[in-house]
Amino acid sequence: MKPKIGKVESYIHEKLEREKLHFVLLDPDDVDPETAGKIAEMSEEIGVDAIMIGGSTGAEGEVLDGVVRAIKESSSLPTILFPGSHGGISKYADAIFFMSLLNSTNPFFITGAQALGAFQVKRYGIEPIPMAYLIVEPGETVGWVGDAKPIPRHKPKIAAAYALAGQYLGMRLVYLEAGSGAPQPVPPEMIAVVKKVIDVPLIVGGGIRTGEQARAAVKAGADIIVTGTAIEKAGSMDKAEEKLEELNRGIKG
Ligand SMILES: CC(C)=CCC/C(C)=C/CC/C(C)=C/CC/C(C)=C/COP(=O)(O)OP(=O)(O)O
Ligand SMILES: O=P(O)(O)OC[C@@H](O)CO
Numbered sequence: 001m002k003p004k005i006g007k008v009e010s011y012i013h014e015k016l017e018r019e020k021l022h023f024v025l026l027d028p029d030d031v032d033p034e035t036a037g038k039i040a041e042m043s044e045e046i047g048v049d050a051i052m053i054g055g056s057t058g059a060e061g062e063v064l065d066g067v068v069r070a071i072k073e074s075s076s077l078p079t080i081l082f083p084g085s086h087g088g089i090s091k092y093a094d095a096i097f098f099m100s101l102l103n104s105t106n107p108f109f110i111t112g113a114q115a116l117g118a119f120q121v122k123r124y125g126i127e128p129i130p131m132a133y134l135i136v137e138p139g140e141t142v143g144w145v146g147d148a149k150p151i152p153r154h155k156p157k158i159a160a161a162y163a164l165a166g167q168y169l170g171m172r173l174v175y176l177e178a179g180s181g182a183p184q185p186v187p188p189e190m191i192a193v194v195k196k197v198i199d200v201p202l203i204v205g206g207g208i209r210t211g212e213q214a215r216a217a218v219k220a221g222a223d224i225i226v227t228g229t230a231i232e233k234a235g236s237m238d239k240a241e242e243k244l245e246e247l248n249r250g251i252k253g
């Protein structure tokens with residue numbers, strides 16, 4: 001039987017034939033539904049490609065549902081769940097990064113949360129997109145919560161080995177994560193080495209705050225850039241808009 005690629009994943013592949021993509025991450029623990037809706041609307045106008053929703057702490061239940069619904073109501077961008085556990089599933093989202101934290105030391109984050117969430121994803125008809133999730137130093141909250149053994153920043157080959165293993169396990173995206181709010185993003189050298197060995201799209205996120213940093217990641221080989229903190233913490237809606245524009249220009253060139 002041939003594996004079926006869903007709508008959101010097809011959209012990602014079609015867009016990637018023409019340009020690099022920018023996904024904005026909103027954490028329901030940090031933004032209320034109204035703000036999330038406004039950011040999503042602004043993101044769509046500026047040319048962002050999708051909204052990711054998730055957080056490593058507290059992005060669950062009604063709080064999560066409220067934010068996803070507000071985003072759906074104010075923009076037509078695809079909504080992709082970015083769950084910290086099986087609790088991070090909302091029936092209102094279009095898709096879910098069905099991710100395994102391959103360099104976790106805790107089987108819960110490798111296969112356990114996935115088993116606990118699988119039937120819910122099926123019941124709600126959310127599109128699962130299998131993804132290898134790799135934590136790079138420093139890893140921040142996600143590294144700690146996910147019991148990761150973070151990949152040393154100066155060891156790109158370890159990242160490449162995990163990324164290729166993920167691809168061979170059938171994962172159709174690889175995500176290099178420095179951790180939300182990391183002081184420095186994933187080093188461009190590491191992005192380049194990983195990109196060279198894999199054939200699936202490469203997502204990079206964590207600590208990307210400037211257009212220049214986003215540009216450097218894309219130039220090194222990132223296909224999709226995720227930004228969250230820089231927009232959430234911009235200070236005002238006007239500043240968030242400026243930041244989104246700056247980051248988007250860096251990515252789209
Ligand atoms: C596929 C299913 C059902 C579950 C996957 C569960 C896995 C593997 C989780 C990985 C570990 C983890 C805790 C990931 C969280 C990812 C995430 C939503 C990060 C976003 O970070 P922020 O929430 O912005 O960071 P803070 O929590 O520091 O704000
Ligand atoms: O919040 P920032 O640092 O942009 O990180 C985005 C994402 O990679 C976190 O999971």
Ligand SMILES: [Mg+2]
Pocket residue numbers: 027030055056180
């Ligand atoms: Mg957060």
